[in-house]
Amino acid sequence: MTPLAQLLEAALFSACRPLTAEELSTLDQDATLADVRVALEQVREHYDFEQHGVELLELAGGYQILTRPIHAAAIERAQFSVRTPKLTAAALETLAVISYRQPVGRAEIEEIRGVSAGGVLRSLQERGLIEVVGRSEGLGRPLLYGTTPLFLELLGMRDLADLPRSDELTIALQPHRASAEGMDDAAAYVEAES
Amino acid sequence: MTPLAQLLEAALFSACRPLTAEELSTLDQDATLADVRVALEQVREHYDFEQHGVELLELAGGYQILTRPIHAAAIERAQFSVRTPKLTAAALETLAVISYRQPVGRAEIEEIRGVSAGGVLRSLQERGLIEVVGRSEGLGRPLLYGTTPLFLELLGMRDLADLPRSDELTIALQPHRASAEGMDDAAAYVEAES
Amino acid sequence: MTAPEAPTTALGAGPGFVVQLDAFSGPLDLLLHLLRDEQLEIADIPIARIADQFLQAVHELGLNQAADYLDMASRLVRLKAQMLLPRRSEDDGWEDPRAELVRRLLEYQQIREIAVWMGRSAERRSEQFARGYLPAPPELPPPPLTLDLMVLLQAVERVISAIPSPVLHRVVARPLDVESATRRIEALLEERGEIAWLDALGPRPTIVDVLSTLLALLELAKRGSLRLLQPAPFSPMVIVRDPAGTTA
Numbered sequence: 103m104t105p106l107a108q109l110l111e112a113a114l115f116s117a118c119r120p121l122t123a124e125e126l127s128t129l130d131q132d133a134t135l136a137d138v139r140v141a142l143e144q145v146r147e148h149y150d151f152e153q154h155g156v157e158l159l160e161l162a163g164g165y166q167i168l169t170r171p172i173h174a175a176a177i178e179r180a181q182f183s184v185r186t187p188k189l190t191a192a193a194l195e196t197l198a199v200i201s202y203r204q205p206v207g208r209a210e211i212e213e214i215r216g217v218s219a220g221g222v223l224r225s226l227q228e229r230g231l232i233e234v235v236g237r238s239e240g241l242g243r244p245l246l247y248g249t250t251p252l253f254l255e256l257l258g259m260r261d262l263a264d265l266p267r268s269d270e271l272t273i274a275l276q277p278h279r280a281s282a283e284g285m286d287d288a289a290a291y292v293e294a295e296s
Numbered sequence: 297m298t299p300l301a302q303l304l305e306a307a308l309f310s311a312c313r314p315l316t317a318e319e320l321s322t323l324d325q326d327a328t329l330a331d332v333r334v335a336l337e338q339v340r341e342h343y344d345f346e347q348h349g350v351e352l353l354e355l356a357g358g359y360q361i362l363t364r365p366i367h368a369a370a371i372e373r374a375q376f377s378v379r380t381p382k383l384t385a386a387a388l389e390t391l392a393v394i395s396y397r398q399p400v401g402r403a404e405i406e407e408i409r410g411v412s413a414g415g416v417l418r419s420l421q422e423r424g425l426i427e428v429v430g431r432s433e434g435l436g437r438p439l440l441y442g443t444t445p446l447f448l449e450l451l452g453m454r455d456l457a458d459l460p461r462s463d464e465l466t467i468a469l470q471p472h473r474a475s476a477e478g479m480d481d482a483a484a485y486v487e488a489e490s
Numbered sequence: 491m492t493a494p495e496a497p498t499t500a501l502g503a504g505p506g507f508v509v510q511l512d513a514f515s516g517p518l519d520l521l522l523h524l525l526r527d528e529q530l531e532i533a534d535i536p537i538a539r540i541a542d543q544f545l546q547a548v549h550e551l552g553l554n555q556a557a558d559y560l561d562m563a564s565r566l567v568r569l570k571a572q573m574l575l576p577r578r579s580e581d582d583g584w585e586d587p588r589a590e591l592v593r594r595l596l597e598y599q600q601i602r603e604i605a606v607w608m609g610r611s612a613e614r615r616s617e618q619f620a621r622g623y624l625p626a627p628p629e630l631p632p633p634p635l636t637l638d639l640m641v642l643l644q645a646v647e648r649v650i651s652a653i654p655s656p657v658l659h660r661v662v663a664r665p666l667d668v669e670s671a672t673r674r675i676e677a678l679l680e681e682r683g684e685i686a687w688l689d690a691l692g693p694r695p696t697i698v699d700v701l702s703t704l705l706a707l708l709e710l711a712k713r714g715s716l717r718l719l720q721p722a723p724f725s726p727m728v729i730v731r732d733p734a735g736t737t738a
Contacts (some may be wrong), residue, residue: 103349112349112367115621117376129370148346153297166620173306174617176323185616191515194605194612202604211458214597217516217558227644230384234640245644257608260613263663271603273367310619314724360623381639388645396646411650425637460643 103148104179106133106296111167114145120164120255162254163261186256197220197231198251201265205235223247231256297342300327300337304360310338314358390416395447395459399429399440417441425450439441517562518598532595535588537573541566565591604720628718661720666698679716679731687727 103111109129118268128137142165146158149167152269156167169177171206195220199211211219226232235248254261297305303323308315310483336359343361350361363371373385383391390413395404400474405413420426430443514520524543525532538724544566549680550560572587586592674692707729710716719728 106450108347109367109370110349112363113371113374114377115350116363116371117374118577118620120375125374125376128374150348153302153303153344155297155304156309156659157618166569167309167311168620169306170302170619171617173303174619176303177307177619179308180307180319180322182307182315183312183619183622186362186612188616189609189612191519191605193607195515198601198608200605202601214594214601215516216518216562216594216598224519234644236640245442245640245647253307256615257611258618259611266604266607268600270300310622312622313625382642384649385645388641389649392642392645392649395642409695447637451639451642453639459639 103140104144106130106145107136107148110138110141111145114165114167115160117166120161120166120251122164125164137151159258160260161258162251164251166255192217192222192247193226193231196226200247201249201253201262202234202268204248206248207238207240207244207246211247298335298338300324300331301338301342304332304335305339308352308359308361311360314360316358320359359473380464384416384418386411387420390445391420394420394426394441395443395456398442398456401432401434401438401440403438405441415471505645514551517544518595518600520544521562522595522599522602532599533592535592536714537566537569537588540568550636579591583596666702666705668702668705668709671702672710675703675706675710675729676715679729683731687729690729 110126110176123135123138123142124191126142127133127135133141138182142158148154149157155173156254158165158167162166169196174185178185192215196211196217199214200206203210203214208219208223211223227234229252231248231253232247234245236246237243238246249262254264261267301417304320307320317329317332317336320336320485321329323328325333336352337458342348343351349367350363353360353362389409390405393408394400397404397408402413402417405417417426421428426441426447427444428439431437432440432441443456446464448458451458453459514523517519520531521540521544524547526538526539530536530540545563548563569587569591590712597661600640671690675685675690678689690707691699707716707718711718714732717730717732719730720726720729
């Protein structure tokens with residue numbers, strides 16, 4: 103490996119989170135961002151070509167070295183490392199709403215899921231998967247939530263564009279706005295009738 | 297690398313402590329201790345021969361993968377392994393009470409948060425976010441705390457008036473606020489009458 | 491009903507209809523489950539049937555998030571009633587009362603699909619471990635503390651929401667103004683010699699005025715400046731100047 107690739111490998115080893123190319127480029131002032139990307143590619147290819155037990159992945163906007171999935175079972179059995187606990191259905195649904203609608207307020211999340219969301223929001227915040235990203239202009243100026251880089255990390259995604267597009271889902275939905283109008287119509291109808 | 301060497305690399309990478317050859321041999325029941333030692337030697341040689349940024353060392357009776365000392369200075373300078381310190385939830389909540397109620401005594405903070413505040417107050421003081429601004433006239437003349445200029449600086453605020461007014465906060469300050477107003481009225485009444 | 495920790499609970503809705511107690515993440519989830527179980531189209535929900543099944547399920551499951559489920563139950567019952575209303579002619583812009591529910595169900599179903607996708611992604615990612623052993627952090631000056639307003643405001647709201655209920659002992663000092671009342675009574679008696687209780691109170695008296703006046707009257711009576719008379723039981727009190735008192 104080249105000296106820069108070596109340095110990058112060492113840095114990625116020493117960090118406990120994904121590092122961006124920009125961050126990595128601060129390691130060596132002579133290295134351009136392009137140099138860093140070339141060297142990272144070299145590391146990645148080396149791991150693959152030489153069949154290392156680890157691989158270099160692009161995650162949450164950065165790069166991270168992780169063990170290959172094939173070794174997970176053996177490592178877990180030997181109890182050298184444990185998997186992150188699974189998210190509950192409520193947590194996943196809430197994350198699903200937030201990741202697609204962000205920035206989004208609690209009321210909208212509750213409307214979509216049909217249940218109150220206070221507890222889930224708090225625990226997702228405590229786990230660092232969502233954060234407050236602003237406040238709405240609406241009544242009471244409610245807090246608006248968005249997902250964090252840790253959310254991407256947890257799901258092994260590079261960025262939010264890795265989420266399935268809505269046209270890739272089996273159920274095709276009309277655009278959000280149109281359906282909101284539909285809802286108003288329905289509400290108006292109910293009022294008129296009742 | 298051989299499949300066993302791969303597995304050992306993955307296990308050493310993911311474990312939080314050095315692993316002995318005996319421990320490592322539990323990963324694969326078909327592997328003898330001798331096989332494990334051969335595979336470890338293979339990993340070590342590979343790291344050296346291919347000039348990796350990391351090396352396999354035998355330390356404290358076990359094996360571990362560590363970054364090479366030559367990269368230490370650059371990595372330390374970049375501070376990837378240190379996350380920017382964040383305040384704990386307890387510290388934030390205490391700070392929240394002080395910022396809105398200052399000057400405020402420990403007893404009132406504890407009453408509002410429902411937990412003892414001694415440790416948190418000390419650490420906030422050490423970090424320069426709050427300071428003693430006086431003593432109450434009450435029993436025992438307790439210390440009163442307020443926020444510091446550093447607090448404003450960190451929040452990017454000119455002065456405390458930049459904090460959102462409590463009536464702009466989402467959650468019903470209502471019962472609380474209404475009573476506070478009531479108290480103000482009462483105070484005004486007393487002043488007008490006396 | 492079985493204990494909450496019972497692993498499964500049979501619903502009488504159909505053969506082999508067995509659901510996990512904690513299997514539902516909300517009323518929409520339960521509703522989707524009922525529809526799927528009956529192999530019904532979301533777009534054409536037989537409201538009457540599904541409403542009955544929903545009510546039964548909520549009842550039998552003793553769902554702990556009852557409020558959310560009861561809210562949905564009442565919506566369904568309302569829809570059921572609306573579906574019975576005579577329908578205007580088809581081309582008269584008749585809007586299906588189920589439209590909103592259908593929209594919500596479709597939307598929720600989509601969220602569920604994404605949630606499943608996310609669960610799988612997280613599962614895959616959890617099979618890859620990051621580096622476990624990290625050497626002790628170097629002795630460097632700590633990086634600058636970070637704090638931002640949003641984080642602080644969240645803390646403010648956490649504090650506020652954690653306050654159980656405001657326990658407020660409102661002790662208001664409302665000083666009684668006996669002196670003014672005394673002067674007012676004395677002035678009135680100087681003028682008329684005999685006044686009624688209501689005269690002594692003055693116009694639009696507050697509770698404080700009433701108390702102040704009462705105390706002033708008692709004090710003046712004690713001093714002998716006036717006499718308090720009640721001509722008949724329950725008749726209004728009459729305040730009379732006491733000649734002996736004034737001359738004294």
